[in-house]
Amino acid sequence: MNHDILEQVRRIHFVGIGGSGMCPLAEILHHEGFELTGSDMNESDTLERIRSYGIPVTMGHKAENIGNAELVVYTAAVKHDNAELMAAEERGIPTIERSVMLGIVSRRYKNSIAVSGTHGKTTTTAMITQVCIDGGVDPSAIIGGKLPAIGGNGRVGKSETIICEACEYVDTFLQLSPAISVILNIDADHLDYFGTLENIIKSFHQFSSQTSRLLVINGDDPNCRKAVEGIQNARIITFGMNENNDYSAHGISDLPKACESFSLYKNGEKISDITLSVPGKHNVLNALAAATVADYLGIDPKTAAESLGRFTGVHRRFEILGKFDGVTVADDFAHHPTELNATLTAASRMGFRAVWALFQPHTYSRTYLLLEDFARALSIPEHVVLSPILAVRETNTYQIYAKDLADKVPGCVCLDTFEEMADYAMEHAQPGDLILTLGGGDIYKCANLIVEKYQKAGKSAEKVCCTVAQ
Structure with a gap:
């Protein structure tokens, strides 16, 4: 697919525009001045959000819905025999899957931040987004769940920074070439596609090789360390519980309702104290990743700590x-x-x-x-x-x-x-x-x-x- 295709079209139709991954992309392109239309099978809060921008949405999939579109974007859930995709093919209109469009859109930002890992992507993407907003970065964001701080799962900012999830399933994240990538963990999952853990690690290695500036990885996870072996195209920063990491959590203590409090250390020196409002040791790691990215972006550690303390989670995460x-x-x-x-x-x-x-x-x-x-x-x-x-x-x-x-x-x-x-x-x-x-x-x-x-x-x-x- 021609990565400059957005320079060649103005009218774009979204098949399944209400999807959690489609809606934020539509918002960004709408704010960039593209003329959008969309279709979906079910009413949802995201469709109400889309309509509030004046974007026409048709319920049901019919050939005529694509109108005079010059490009059709479709969600992965749509089958190839979809009436709108078939109509586009018959008329010679280019069609691209959502993950491809995500890659195209994210490359339009100087500071693209992709959050990957088998677990915790949505929460960490949301944490980084909230910290960046509070830190004055004014990012755009594409999140897999609703973040209360922004009232949805997407945001259009005015800066050169975009934050998005990078899903490994069927190598979707290989459509991305981020400036900054986070690897939270690598576990045996989606074995129906990958077959073995080794193949998953190889895909994360490829993803790492497509990152241009910085890799923020869980240094406690041997699979993460293995995935970045030999990587020279980007600087590598580690986070984790172990004090040998570049960023680490010290003095973790349980608070009422099983939330955690800890001190954040950078290269052996304390830079802030963080008290989370979301329980679970796994969220200490998620917060460490977010704090590491924030520090790299120049956000004051105290501001980041306060922002993480206000973070209360995302939709469908407990x-x-x-x-x-x-x-x-x-x-x-x-x-x-x-x-x-x-x-x-x-x-x-x-x-x-x-x-x-x-x-x-x-x-x-x-x-x-x-x-x-x-x-x-x-x-x-x-x-x-x-x-x-x-x-x-x-x-x-x-x-x-x-x-x-x-x-x-x-x-x-x-x-x-x-x-x-x-x-x-x-x-x-x-x-x-x-x-x-x-x-x-x-x-x-x-x-x-x-x-x-x-x-x-x-x-x-x-x-x-x-x-x-x-």
């Missing part, structure tokens, strides 16, 4: 939905054993009487290949309820079922529908308990259903002042 008659209801995106372990460990330290984990396994391949790891993570909470495995893009060639996982988790229950899961948890949960839905699919609907049922039963929500972010 998002607390309410507390009803003493039962707290929350939802989290965790769908990999490492993420489940981090979230459930944090939840177990938050002082709840008992934790109810309502988990939707995500893809047959991940469940099959990481079965034992899932079982260990799901042994942390007192109660576990499983839904059927969400197929996503796969067929069950592995012959794996939720019951295979349930058999390895003491007391685990398998239920077929979100309705049954909601009723079961509500029937057995007691005051002081946490009902936590987990998964990368649509398990959030179960959390919303639980909230609706409590509300219909006349249970009023009590104020909850703490969130957890993954």
Whole structure:
């Protein structure tokens, strides 16, 4: 694809414009003066945001929707037999996938910051965005979840800085060539595509080689260190718990609600104290990455620390939905054993009487290949309820079922529908308990259903002042 294509077109149509990755791109291009149209299948808050800019949005996909567009951008969820893509092909209109457009757009910024890693990308991207805003950088941003500080998952700034997530799945992040890249961690995931951990590390190495100025990596993670071996095109800065890192956390102490407080050290010297509002040791690492980037950008360490202290998380990262008659209801995106372990460990330290984990396994391949790891993570909470495995893009060639996982988790229950899961948890949960839905699919609907049922039963929500972010 011609990377100068935005110099050649003015009218762009977005297929699936309401998607979390599409909406921010549309906002940026709209503010740059491009004429946009869009289509989508479902109404959403993001579509309302898009319409507020005067961008026409059509519900449903039809050939005529592309109008007089000179370029069509489509989300990865759209199939190739989509009516709008087929119409564009018939008329000779170029079509590009969202990740390609992200690469094109980000290259228009002098300071492009890409946040990568198997876990924690959304939270860390949001942290860096909030710190940059508070530090006067005025960045543009593309985030995989809603950040309360900006009222959405995207932002159009006036500076030469853009912050975005860099997802490794199907090598999407190789469409990017950032000035600054963050590598939070490298874990065995998406093995249906990569096959082996070694192949994942090779992809991160390639991503690192496409970074022009700075690599900020988790020095405690041997896979991260391996991924940047031999890299000479960019400076490498490390962060982590170990004091041998360039930036490190010292004196980590638990605070009420399982949040952490620590001192940030740079090259052995203390530069700030940070008290987080989001629980979990994993968030110490996320905050370290954000603070490292902030310091490189010249943001005062005290300003960065205060900003990180105000950060309260993003949508679907241990998002607390309410507390009803003493039962707290929350939802989290965790769908990999490492993420489940981090979230459930944090939840177990938050002082709840008992934790109810309502988990939707995500893809047959991940469940099959990481079965034992899932079982260990799901042994942390007192109660576990499983839904059927969400197929996503796969067929069950592995012959794996939720019951295979349930058999390895003491007391685990398998239920077929979100309705049954909601009723079961509500029937057995007691005051002081946490009902936590987990998964990368649509398990959030179960959390919303639980909230609706409590509300219909006349249970009023009590104020909850703490969130957890993954």
